[in-house]
Amino acid sequence: KIKETMDAVNINEVVLTTRIPLPDGEKEALLITLNRPEKKNCFNTRVCHELATIFYNAANEIQNYDNAPIHHGEEDDEDSNNAQQQKLAAIIFTGAGKSFCAGADLSNPPNPLHQSSDLPHHLRWNPVYQMGRVGVPIIGVLRGHVITGGFELALACDILLGDSTTTFRDTHVKFGLAPCWGLSQKLSRRIGPGRAKIVSFSAQPVKAAKAHEWGLLDELIVDSESSSSSSKDSETDPVVNRAIELADAIASNNSLMVRRYKRAMVEGQNVDFQKGLQRERELGLAHYLEVVGDGQTFEVAKEFIADDGRPRLQSKI
Numbered sequence: 142k143i144k145e146t147m148d149a150v151n152i153n154e155v156v157l158t159t160r161i162p163l164p165d166g167e168k169e170a171l172l173i174t175l176n177r178p179e180k181k182n183c184f185n186t187r188v189c190h191e192l193a194t195i196f197y198n199a200a201n202e203i204q205n206y207d208n209a210p211i212h213h214g215e216e217d218d219e220d221s222n223n224a225q226q227q228k229l230a231a232i233i234f235t236g237a238g239k240s241f242c243a244g245a246d247l248s249n250p251p252n253p254l255h256q257s258s259d260l261p262h263h264l265r266w267n268p269v270y271q272m273g274r275v276g277v278p279i280i281g282v283l284r285g286h287v288i289t290g291g292f293e294l295a296l297a298c299d300i301l302l303g304d305s306t307t308t309f310r311d312t313h314v315k316f317g318l319a320p321c322w323g324l325s326q327k328l329s330r331r332i333g334p335g336r337a338k339i340v341s342f343s344a345q346p347v348k349a350a351k352a353h354e355w356g357l358l359d360e361l362i363v364d365s366e367s368s369s370s371s372s373k374d375s376e377t378d379p380v381v382n383r384a385i386e387l388a389d390a391i392a393s394n395n396s397l398m399v400r401r402y403k404r405a406m407v408e409g410q411n412v413d414f415q416k417g418l419q420r421e422r423e424l425g426l427a428h429y430l431e432v433v434g435d436g437q438t439f440e441v442a443k444e445f446i447a448d449d450g451r452p453r454l455q456s457k458i
Contacts, residue, residue, distance in 0.1 A: 154176055155175070155176055155177055155185075155187055155188045155191060156173065156174065156175060156176060156188060156191040156192055156195060157172075157173070157174040157176045157237070158171060158172065158173050158174075158195055159171075159172050160172075160228075160229075161233075161385060161388075163230065163385070163388060163389040163392050164385075164389050165389050165392065165393050166389075166392055166393060167228065168228050168229070168230040168389075168392035168396070169228045169229055169230065170229075170230060170231045170232065170233050170384075170385060170388040170389075170392075171199060171229055171231075171232045171233070172232075172233045172235070172381075173192075173195055173196075173232060173233070173234045173235070174235050174236065174237050175188065175192075175235070175236040175237060175241070175242055176237045177237075177246075178236070178237045178238025178239070178240070179238075180243075180246060181238075181239075181240040181242070181243035181285070181286050182236040182237065182238070182240050182241060182242040182243065182291070183242065183243050183244055183245060183246035183247075183291075184242065184244075184245055184246060184251070184290060184291075184294075185245075185246040185248070185249040185250065185251065186249055186250070186251045186252070187249075188246075189251040189256070189266060189267075189268055190266050192268035192271075193265065193266045193267060193268045193270075193271045196268060196271035196272050196274070196275055197265065197271045197274070199229065199232060199275055200271060200274035200275045200276065202229060203229060203275060203276040203277055203400065204276065206227045206229075206276075206396075206397075206400070207276065207397075207400060209227070227396065229277060230277060230388060230391055230392035230396060230399075231277050231278045231279070231280060231387075231388035231391050231392065232275060232277060232278070232279045232280065233279075233280045233282060233381065233384045233385070233388060234279055234280065234281050234282065234294075234298055235281070235282035235283075235284075235380075235381060235384075236284070236285075238285075239284060239285040239286075239306070240284065240285035240286040240287075240291075241281070241282075241283040241284055241285060241286065241287045241291055241294075241295065241307075242286070242287065242288070242290065242291025242294055242295075243286040243288045243289075243291055244288045244289035244290040244291050244292075244312070245289070245290045253318075253319075253321060255267075256321050256322070257319075257321040267322075268294065268297075269293060269294065269297045269322040269323060272294075272297040272298070273297065273407075276400045276403065276404065277391075277399065277400060277403070278299045278300060278388075278391055278399070278403060279297070279298040279299050279300070280298060280299065280300045280301075280302065280384045280387060280388060281294075281295050281298030281300065281301045281302065282302055282303075282378075282380045282381050282384050283295055283301060283302065283303040283307045283358070283380075284303065284304055284306050284307055284380065285306050285307065285308065286308060286310075287307060287308065287309045287310070288309075288310045288311075288312060289310070289311055289312045289313060289318070290322065292309055292310065292311055292324060292328075293320065293322035293323060293324045293327075294322070295309075296322075296323060296324060296327040296328065296331065297322070297323065297327075299403065300359050300360075300387070301357065301358050301359050301360075302358070302359065302360045302362060302380050302383055302384055302387075303349055303352065303353075303358045303360075303361055303362065303380065304349065304361070304362050304363070304364060304379070304380050305349050305350075305361075305363070305364075306349065307348075307349040307352065307358065307361075308346045308347065308348055308349065309340070309346065309347040309352055309357060310344065310345070310346040310347065311324060311328070311340055311341045311344060312344045313341065313344075314341065314342060314344055315344040324341070325341070328340065328341065330410065331356060331357060332355045332356055332357050333355075336355055349361055360383065362379050362380045362383050364379040364380075398428070401424060401428055404424065405420065405424045405425075408420050408424075
C-alpha cells in the first residue's frame, strides 16, 4: 500500500512522508523520503527546513506519549483513546532513486553559520538536531551515495541498513569545509578513531562491504536485483522491506521501554563510561518506581517464559 500513498503525493515535494501500518499490530512507522532524485537528493535550504519540521513534529508527538499519565487497572474512554493514538513506533529515513543523499546542493546550500549555531532559533531549522530529539528508533535506508552532509544525516540515525550500491564518503577536507552536524564526533564512536581518520582525512569512498565490516552499516542487505535495478519503489525495495520488518519487531515490544532504552543509550554515549552507567541506573530506577506496582510488568514476562506453546521466531539478526 506504500506505493499508492506515495503516488498521491505532489511530485514537487522535496521531502515525502507517509505512515506505514506495521504488519504485526496497530502501530505505524513514519517513512521519510528525500525526493530530489535528479539531484542525488542533495539538500538545499528548503530541504533542510522541511526535514527539520518533519522531525520536530515527530519528536513533539513522541514527547506527548511520554507526558501522558500512566494508569493502572481499568482505563476510562479518554485513557483508552490516548493509548490508541500512540501509534508511532519507528521512523524509516531514505532517499528516492539511486542515492540516499550526496550532500549539500551548492547552488543553494543552507547557511553554514546557521547550521553551526547553538542559538534556539537556528536549532529549530537544524535537521540533525531535530533528529536527535526523536524518542523512537530512526532506521536509515541507504542506497548509492552517502556523501558529506548526507553522511551526517545517516549518522543521525540509530540503525543503518544498506545494499551493495551503498557508498560513504566524507569530502569536508577535500573542499575546505567544516562538519557541523556531528560527523567529526560520531564517526569515531561508530568505527573507531583510526578508521574514522582514514575516512575523513583521505576523503576516499568506503564501499558497502567495507562499511559493513567496519560497523558503519549495521546490516548489508544482499539482493540479486539491488545493483541492476535502475529504480525501486518502496513496495519492492528489499532494504525498505527489511526496515519495515525491523520496525515491526520493535513495535511488538513494550513501546515505553523502547523509548526509555533509546534514551539511556543515547545519553550514555554523550558522557564518559562511568557517568553512562550511572545514568542508566537513574533511568532504570525511575522506570521501575513507576511500573513495579502495576501488578503486570513482571507477570507478563513470567507468563511468556512459562508458555511452552508460544511460537519460536527465527531471528533475522
